Amino acid sequence: MASNGIRDRVAIVGMGCTPFGERWDRDTSDLLVDATKDALASAGVELGQVDAFWLGTLFSGQSGLTLSRPLKIDYKPVSRLENFCATGSEAFRNACYAVASGAYDVAMAIGVEKLKDSGISGLPNLGAPGDGTKAGLTAPAMFSLLAPAYARKYGVDEAQLKEVMTRIAWKNHKNGALNPRAQFRKEVPKETIACSPLVAGPLGIFDCSGVSDGSAAAIIVRAEEAHRYTDKPLFVKALSFVAGPAAGPIDPDYDYTTFPEVVASAVDAYAQAGIKDARQELAMAEVHDCFTPTELVLMEDLGFAARGTAWKEVLAGTFDLEGELAVNPDGGLKSFGHPIGASGLRMLFECWLQLRGEAGKRQIASVARGRKLALTHNLGGAPGECVSFVGVVGSEPSA
Amino acid sequence: MTTGIVAYGAYLPCSRLERKAIGEALGAPAGAGTRTIASYDEDTTSMAVEAARAALRATALRPEALYFATAAPAYLDKTNATAIHAALALDAGAPAFDLAGAVRSGVGALRAALDAPRPTLAVLSDVRTGLPGGGDEREGGDGAVAFLCAPDSREAPALAVPVAHAAATAEFLERWRLPGEAASRQWEERFGEHAYVPLGEEAVARALKAAGVTAPQVAHWIVTGPHGRATKRVAGSVGAAKGTLVDDLAGSVGHTGTAHAGLLLADALDRAKPDELLAVVSLADGCDVTLWRTTAALGARRPQAPVAALAAGGRPVPYATYLTWRGFLQREPPRRPDPERPAAPPSFRAEDWKFAFTGSRCQACGARHLPPQRVCVKCHAVDRMAPERLADVPGTITTFTVDRLAYSLSPPVVVGVIDFEGGGRFQCEMTDVDPAAVAIGQRVGMTFRRLFTAGGVHNYFWKARPIR
Numbered sequence: 001m002a003s004n005g006i007r008d009r010v011a012i013v014g015m016g017c018t019p020f021g022e023r024w025d026r027d028t029s030d031l032l033v034d035a036t037k038d039a040l041a042s043a044g045v046e047l048g049q050v051d052a053f054w055l056g057t058l059f060s061g062q063s064g065l066t067l068s069r070p071l072k073i074d075y076k077p078v079s080r081l082e083n084f085c086a087t088g089s090e091a092f093r094n095a096c097y098a099v100a101s102g103a104y105d106v107a108m109a110i111g112v113e114k115l116k117d118s119g120i121s122g123l124p125n126l127g128a129p130g131d132g133t134k135a136g137l138t139a140p141a142m143f144s145l146l147a148p149a150y151a152r153k154y155g156v157d158e159a160q161l162k163e164v165m166t167r168i169a170w171k172n173h174k175n176g177a178l179n180p181r182a183q184f185r186k187e188v189p190k191e192t193i194a195c196s197p198l199v200a201g202p203l204g205i206f207d208c209s210g211v212s213d214g215s216a217a218a219i220i221v222r223a224e225e226a227h228r229y230t231d232k233p234l235f236v237k238a239l240s241f242v243a244g245p246a247a248g249p250i251d252p253d254y255d256y257t258t259f260p261e262v263v264a265s266a267v268d269a270y271a272q273a274g275i276k277d278a279r280q281e282l283a284m285a286e287v288h289d290c291f292t293p294t295e296l297v298l299m300e301d302l303g304f305a306a307r308g309t310a311w312k313e314v315l316a317g318t319f320d321l322e323g324e325l326a327v328n329p330d331g332g333l334k335s336f337g338h339p340i341g342a343s344g345l346r347m348l349f350e351c352w353l354q355l356r357g358e359a360g361k362r363q364i365a366s367v368a369r370g371r372k373l374a375l376t377h378n379l380g381g382a383p384g385e386c387v388s389f390v391g392v393v394g395s396e397p398s399a
Numbered sequence: 400m401t402t403g404i405v406a407y408g409a410y411l412p413c414s415r416l417e418r419k420a421i422g423e424a425l426g427a428p429a430g431a432g433t434r435t436i437a438s439y440d441e442d443t444t445s446m447a448v449e450a451a452r453a454a455l456r457a458t459a460l461r462p463e464a465l466y467f468a469t470a471a472p473a474y475l476d477k478t479n480a481t482a483i484h485a486a487l488a489l490d491a492g493a494p495a496f497d498l499a500g501a502v503r504s505g506v507g508a509l510r511a512a513l514d515a516p517r518p519t520l521a522v523l524s525d526v527r528t529g530l531p532g533g534g535d536e537r538e539g540g541d542g543a544v545a546f547l548c549a550p551d552s553r554e555a556p557a558l559a560v561p562v563a564h565a566a567a568t569a570e571f572l573e574r575w576r577l578p579g580e581a582a583s584r585q586w587e588e589r590f591g592e593h594a595y596v597p598l599g600e601e602a603v604a605r606a607l608k609a610a611g612v613t614a615p616q617v618a619h620w621i622v623t624g625p626h627g628r629a630t631k632r633v634a635g636s637v638g639a640a641k642g643t644l645v646d647d648l649a650g651s652v653g654h655t656g657t658a659h660a661g662l663l664l665a666d667a668l669d670r671a672k673p674d675e676l677l678a679v680v681s682l683a684d685g686c687d688v689t690l691w692r693t694t695a696a697l698g699a700r701r702p703q704a705p706v707a708a709l710a711a712g713g714r715p716v717p718y719a720t721y722l723t724w725r726g727f728l729q730r731e732p733p734r735r736p737d738p739e740r741p742a743a744p745p746s747f748r749a750e751d752w753k754f755a756f757t758g759s760r761c762q763a764c765g766a767r768h769l770p771p772q773r774v775c776v777k778c779h780a781v782d783r784m785a786p787e788r789l790a791d792v793p794g795t796i797t798t799f800t801v802d803r804l805a806y807s808l809s810p811p812v813v814v815g816v817i818d819f820e821g822g823g824r825f826q827c828e829m830t831d832v833d834p835a836a837v838a839i840g841q842r843v844g845m846t847f848r849r850l851f852t853a854g855g856v857h858n859y860f861w862k863a864r865p866i867r
Contacts, residue, residue: 145816
């Protein structure tokens with residue numbers, strides 16, 4: 001029994017990504033049509049050439065009909081799936097496996113979420129009827145539990161921690177300012193971030209990702225056929241997905257300074273991809289910065305920083321666009337908002353642009369110097385009870 | 400074998416309304432002192448649970464029946480005593496009944512428990528409301544008290560036994576409320592005085608006569624009722640010796656309606672010496688008098704929190720907050736989804752967890768689980784669990800947050816991750832807490848609350864509260 005991975009067996013040959021934001025002029029179907037059109041054009045294929053579809057969405061529709069109806073797909077398999085905030089990555093992972101298995105030649109993974117029609121802040125309620133005993137915490141509150149625990153464990157005082165969180169938001173907004181698809185496309189002064197109204201614990205409004213609409217899609221084929229579609233395919237190096245036992249909220253041994261699920265999926269993904277030192281080998285990483293303390297903890301869980309040191313690395317600029325390892329070069333959830341089903345594929349879209357040298361003003365210098373790998377990461381749930389995805393793509397097949 | 404009170408306990412909410420604050424807001428004098436107010440997450444059922452827990456902590460004897468009296472029942476048609484029964488983890492064989500709707504049902508529940516041939520718990524609870532600016536708002540109080548009555552025994556000796564009862568019943572329209580109304584109505588005050596005083600005097604005289612004692616022999620006189628003038632008149636005419644009238648707690652607590660005669664009895668028992676006489680005179684739709692004699696056992700058995708200490712504590716709440724809690728001031732809600740009402744079948748399946756805070760302990764490795772699990776989080780043993788109730792186990796805060804976005808009648812919501820002494824962790828709302836003063840390492844205890852009401856359903860569950 002092992003997680004064998006499918007390194008270099010499939011490749012991405014086209015991608016599309018809509019602008020993210022409050023898309024009052026677009027419904028779910030429009031967003032799906034927009035992203036599909038772009039992805040098909042990018043790969044140079046017609047809709048009829050795609051053999052199977054995986055659609056990721058949490059709130060915006062059920063069943064494959066959500067995709068087949070607007071696109072008028074003629075009698076092809078369309079799977080709709082969700083896995084919390086990792087939904088988009090989960091659509092991609094399953095499409096990759098279908099192609100790797102030989103079942104289909106061409107597959108499309110697409111994610112979408114239309115959040116701005118609900119009229120409320122944050123996310124709608126989910127879940128089956130219950131006994132009313134689960135604390136009704138909002139998402140920012142659940143993730144804010146990390147802050148005091150991290151600060152206490154590593155002796156970081158309140159003001160320092162706030163500075164670290166502020167710098168993460170500032171960095172991601174700075175990157176997003178360079179991205180025409182982002183929801184927020186301007187830099188935000190650190191003072192504005194630090195003084196924004198409190199939402200939960202030490203988290204101000206600017207420590208939270210926004211709420212937006214969007215869609216992104218990828219066309220996947222077998223690796224040996226990739227060059228028929230593009231000169232610069234991305235090869236899938238690793239796909240790791242784990243669901244944890246959700247032990248954190250009931251197990252006193254969990255200390256709220258790490259996501260064990262992320263650690264497990266990172267270890268698995270690095271083994272699949274043959275990565276020994278992520279910080280040295282990756283050109284960039286798109287990580288799930290739903291809230292600023294999440295990104296802080298992820299730097300340690302993904303092995304980019306030693307335990308207890310990420311806060312110093314953040315302050316030192318290690319993860320800036322020009323830093324040693326660019327994290328969220330496209331602006332992250334912070335700049336894009338988080339249309340659940342779309343986010344994982346939106347992250348992949350940035351890898352697509354960066355590794356192909358097409359990221360314009362955001363282009364990471366280390367790609368030109370020979371770094372060929374990029375990582376995407378999603379997590380869904382809450383500290384101590386989440387699902388996590390880590391994927392690695394590369395611009396060349398491994399030797 | 401004489402049946403008497405073998406254990407008792409009281410509960411007063413920690414929130415206070417200062418009468419001065421009413422006066423300032425409404426521009427009319429509202430007197431001095433404070434009244435107790437049930438918090439936004441409390442009602443007569445949840446306060447009854449807390450009073451009953453306090454009573455049962457003082458004895459190993461378990462009640463075999465439960466009577467719950469209140470003039471402000473959380474539900475009609477549905478029994479409220481069953482929620483108290485469940486929260487106390489009483490045996491399913493013990494019946495639970497409501498005596499609901501009127502202040503007089505308070506002394507009625509205690510009387511019924513004394514008359515029962517088995518250990519019976521009487522719980523008296525009330526939330527007193529009135530329209531803003533009115534006397535009921537000003538002079539009412541919220542609280543609960545519980546008495547476990549049982550035949551005197553070596554294991555559970557009676558602390559006080561009744562030596563005589565007397566009642567005077569009459570039908571007259573003095574105070575009333577139609578179901579669903581926010582406030583009670585009262586006839587002209589002097590009429591109530593006219594009706595009550597003779598009834599009070601008659602019942603007191605009969606009780607003294609039945610007991611073969613005279614008024615000056617009574618060491619503690621409790622004279623109480625929602626009608627202030629009538630109560631004062633009767634108190635003045637019973638013939639109490641100087642200094643034997645028990646303070647009515649009007650200055651700090653207010654009149655707690657259904658609970659008040661019991662609350663004052665508990666307060667008097669806190670201070671009484673063995674072999675003393677107490678008289679409880681309750682004026683509510685007639686008059687009920689019970690003469691009690693304390694026993695030698697009283698000296699050794701005391702509840703953990705005396706009424707005087709409960710009455711002395713508390714923190715003031717702004718008048719606008721109070722009005723919001725009671726629904727008299729409708730505030731702009733957050734732009735968030737409404738809370739979902741708890742569903743009946745899952746709540747029924749989880750009765751022991753939801754109401755009694757009963758988790759499970761793995762019989763293979765000893766790990767505790769909240770809520771109860773079938774597969775052990777530590778050793779993964781399957782179906783090796785035994786139930787374990789953690790309602791009375793203290794814990795410490797491991798991490799916490801102050802949620803300013805979540806829906807609440809009283810934002811912000813404070814949530815703590817609680818690690819319990821002896822194992823087990825649970826993440827839950829905190830209450831009676833200053834958001835600015837929460838800290839990792841703080842000790843907390845569990846308290847039964849009404850989390851919210853949604854879709855016409857009260858969501859009862861437990862919250863953590865700092866141990867003071």
